Amino acid sequence: AQSVTQLGSHVSxxxxxxxxxxxxxxxxxxxxxxxxxxxxxxxxxxxxxxxxAATLVKGINxxxxxxxxxxxSFHLTKPSAHMSDAAEYFCAVSDTGGGxxxxxxxxxxxxxxx
Amino acid sequence: NAGVMQNPRHLVRRRGQEARLRCSPMKGxxxxxxxxxxxxxxxxxxxxxxxxxxxxxxxxxxxxxxxEFPKEGPSILRIxxxxxxxxxxxxCASSQDRSYEQYFGPGTRLTVT
Numbered sequence: 350a351q352s353v354t355q356l357g358s359h360v361s362x363x364x365x366x367x368x369x370x371x372x373x374x375x376x377x378x379x380x381x382x383x384x385x386x387x388x389x390x391x392x393x394x395x396x397x398x399x400x401x402a403a404t405l406v407k408g409i410n411x412x413x414x415x416x417x418x419x420x421x422s423f424h425l426t427k428p429s430a431h432m433s434d435a436a437e438y439f440c441a442v443s444d445t446g447g448g449x450x451x452x453x454x455x456x457x458x459x460x461x462x463x
Numbered sequence: 464n465a466g467v468m469q470n471p472r473h474l475v476r477r478r479g480q481e482a483r484l485r486c487s488p489m490k491g492x493x494x495x496x497x498x499x500x501x502x503x504x505x506x507x508x509x510x511x512x513x514x515x516x517x518x519x520x521x522x523x524x525x526x527x528x529x530x531e532f533p534k535e536g537p538s539i540l541r542i543x544x545x546x547x548x549x550x551x552x553x554x555c556a557s558s559q560d561r562s563y564e565q566y567f568g569p570g571t572r573l574t575v576t
Contacts, residue, residue: 383564392467392554392567393506439505450496450519451565453505 351376351442355454363462368412368427370457372440375421382423383441383451384414393439399423410434435461465490467557467568468537475574482542482549484571488557495538496565497530500552512538545575 356371374380381400385393397408404416414425423440437458441451468487476482488495493514498506511519512532523530527545532538542549552572556565 385567390569390572392569393556395564395566398564450508450511450522451498451506452508453498455505 351380351452353440353442353452353454355438355440355457357457358455359458359460361460361462362430364432365429368425368430368434368459370425370438370440370459372414372423372425372454373421374423374440374442376442381443382414382416383443384408384412384423384425385439385441385453387437387439387456389436396425396438430459430461432461432463435459467492467555467566469553469555469568469571471571472569473572473574475576476545477576478546479544482545482573484540484542484553484555484573486538486540486555486557486568488538488555489559489566492557492559492566494558494560495532496556496558497538497540498554498556500554500570502551506554509540542573545573547575549573550575 352375354373383398384396386396387393396412397406399406399416407413412427414423416423437456439456440454443449443451467489470485495512497509499509500506508522510523510530515534527543529541552570554570555568558565
């Protein structure tokens with residue numbers, strides 16, 4: 350069975366500061382990993398995905414994530430936070446490239462302060 | 464190209480009534496997934512369907528819940544005899560193929576009074 354753990358249900362950063370959202374996964378097969386963002390009362394938008402190619406994945410809105418097999422991690426980062434980044438972020442794992450069910454973490458609420 | 468559409472966006476039902484949630488996938492997508500998001504929780508997989516077939520329903524509650532994706536028309540998630548614990552946001556996602564990423568709709572927020 351696959352699982353995802355997101356450390357920190359709430360993260361607060363200052364505008365312009367580094368954003369780091371943590372995700373660790375557990376999978377018996379090589380995983381496909383995803384980060385989604387959810388704005389209030391909206392659906393999920395795909396930020397980026399890892400599908401066994403480059404370990405450093407660049408996504409939309411300046412976000413990127415690095416797959417580290419030795420640490421079973423897929424942390425999301427952004428060098429400089431913007432107020433518009435305030436949202437909830439979900440890490441998810443799939444074992445067949447996104448075409449099968451996704452297992453989500455419990456989410457991290459990002460707050461950006463002036 | 465329109466995205467995944469869900470309706471209604473908000474649905475209020477009294478205990479014991481039926482709830483029908485509709486999902487129209489993106490054009491060209493024949494794979495549909497339903498997820499449920501309970502308050503303060505992440506999304507949980509419910510069911511995966513292709514046209515006229517249920518592929519994986521391992522996340523569906525055993526009773527009162529059913530899903531279909533007919534040859535024509537939207538996918539339907541049906542909840543019979545709703546209870547307060549069914550109050551949640553229900554999201555539909557679609558993909559072009561089994562190996563492609565999933566695109567999510569805006570969700571239907573069900574409130575059971």
